[in-house]
Amino acid sequence: MKIGYIRVSTEEQNTARQEILLHELGVDEIYSDKASGKSTERPQLRKMMEYVRKGDTVIVESISRFARNTKDLxxxxxxxTAKGVEFVSKKEAIDTTTPTGKFMLTVFAAVAELEREHILQRQREGIAIAKRQGKxxxxKQIPVPEGFEQTVARWRRGEITAVDAMKRLGMKPNTFYRRTNAAQGNK
Structure with a gap:
């Protein structure tokens, strides 16, 4: 079977271009994620990796859609390969059934990772410039919910659990603990 994998980084991005290409290539099944490629913990990727079997071919539009760093790719x-499944990246013309294809896969993966690092570096530089310019x-700081101090005091006395306190305040764990630690540091 030909198995297609599609990935875009956000819910707002469109998968149509990748879908059209994979349908033109005659894929039998498509798995699609709307998530960052910096992690391999993507639901549809995991599902596809479990589904494929010997003789299948996984086809992607480009290696950057499959993985964002060399190690993960x-x-x-x-x-x-351990399952007897071939990998094809259309954009880079990579086919892992050949020694040249395996070599090119490694080279292109390194280039994709370098490109990602450059994007992040430009983003950090842009933010630094914008900060210096006051832009x-x-x-924006999340406002402290009403009843925060009383609820935290009850939590600290062991009258309620942290989960209960977070529910009452409508706060996520990282915000709750950051705020409670900051409040304790101010005393």
Whole structure:
């Protein structure tokens, strides 16, 4: 079977271009994630990796859609190879059934990782410039909910659990603990 894998980084991005290409290539099944490629913990990727079997071919539009760093890409391809599954990236014309294809996979993976690092570096530089110009002040502070101090005091006395306190305040764990630690540091 030909198995297609599609990935875009956000819910707002469109998968149509990748879908059209994979249908033109005659894929039998498509798995699609709307998540960052910096992690391999993507639901549809995991599902696809479990589904594929010997003789299948996984086809992607480009290696950057499959993985964002060399280590992850090579690990995923190694898992596929161990199952007897081939990997094809259309954009880079990579086919892991050949020694040249395996070599090119490694080279292109390194280039994709370098490109990602450059994007992040430019983003950090842009934020630093915007901060110096006073145009970037970071994320807006979440207001302290009403009853915060009383609820935290009850939690500290062991009258309620942290989960209960978070529910009452409508706060996520990281915000709750950051705020409670900051409040304790101010005393």
């Amino acid at each position: 090579l690990a995923l391809v190694e898992q596929l 970037y002040t970071g994320r």
